[in-house]
Amino acid sequence: MQHVLTTDRLELRPAGAADLAALLAHWTDPDVRRFLFDGEVLTAGQVSEAIAAGERDFAASARGLWLIRERATGALAGTAGLRPLEDLGLEITYSLSPPFWGYGYATEAARAVVEHALGPVGLSEVLAEVDEGNAASIAVVERLGMTPFETVPGLLGPMIRYRRSAHG
Template sequence: MPELLTARLRLRPWRDDDLDPLAEMYADPEVMRYIGDGSVRAREETAASLSRMRVEWEERGHGMFAVELRRTGELTGWTGTTVPDFLPEVLPGVEIGWRLAHRFWGRGLATEAARAALGHAFDIVGLERVLSICNVDNAASEGVMRKLGMRLDRETEVPSHGTRVRVYAVTREEYANRRD
C-alpha cells in the first residue's frame, strides 16, 4: 500500500493503533448521521471495518487510506476507493469516499485528502471512472464532490434501508482535463 503526501496530510496504510481514534469517530452521531441508516458503530464493528479496509488493499490493489495530519500525526479519518456493494445499480463501479472526525471538519481536509486519493485511483490504479455517493441531505459531501470535478449522475435509493442518495461521477479524462 502506498503513502501519499499533500500539503497538510499523509495518506498511509492502516496501523493497529488507529482503532481507538477510528472507534471514537464511528461512535459520534454527528459523524455517522448520513452514513447508512445513521447508526453509530460499536468498537467491535469499527474493528471489523478496519479489518475490511486492510483486506480491500490486498484483494483489489486499492482501498481506503488512513489520513493523518502531517504536523501532528493525528488520525483525522480516511479517504480512498471501494466497491459500493450497498448500491447494486452502480456496479460494477468504484466509489471514492471520505470520513473525518468532527473536530477536523470545515478546514478543507476532506477535499485535500480525496483529491490525492482520486489522483491515485486514476494515475496509479488505472480506473476509468469513479463514483461518489452521499445522502441527499449531506451538502458538505456534495460540495467535496463538486470540488473534485464530479457531476451528478443520478438520485436513487439504497435498497437495504431506503435512504435517498445522490451518485456523482467523474471519468479519468474529465479529471485530467480539470487538472490541466
C-alpha cells in the same frame, strides 16, 4: 505500489489493527456518523472487520481504508477510502472529525484518493454516493470534478450518485 498518500497538509496511510480504538471513537462520534452507515452505530467488531477488509483490499488492489492525519501535528483528522458501490464500480468515501471541518481537508484527502485511483490504480472512473441533504459532501465531490448521474432511494432519504472518469 506505495499505499501512503501525502498532500501539502495531510498524510493518508492504510488503517491497521493498532488503529481500532481511534477509528472506533472516530466513527461512533454522532457528528461524524450523521451521514455515514445509515445512522447505525458500529461495534468494535464491525470496525475491526472494516480494517481487515481494507488490509485485504490493499494487498489485492492498492485500495482500501486510509486514516487521514495532519502532517504538522499527527492528529487523526478522519478517514478516506475506496469501496464497491453495488456492482457499479468503486466509490470514494471520507469522514472528518468536527475540529477539522471547514479547512478543505475532506477535498484534499478525497482528491488524493481519486487521483490515486484514476492514476496508479488504473480505474476508468470513480463514483460517489452522497445523501441529498449532505451539502458539505456535495460540495466536496463537485470540487473533485464529479458530476451527478442519478438519484436513488436510500434508507434515510434520497442519495445522489456522482462519477468522474479518468478522461475528464
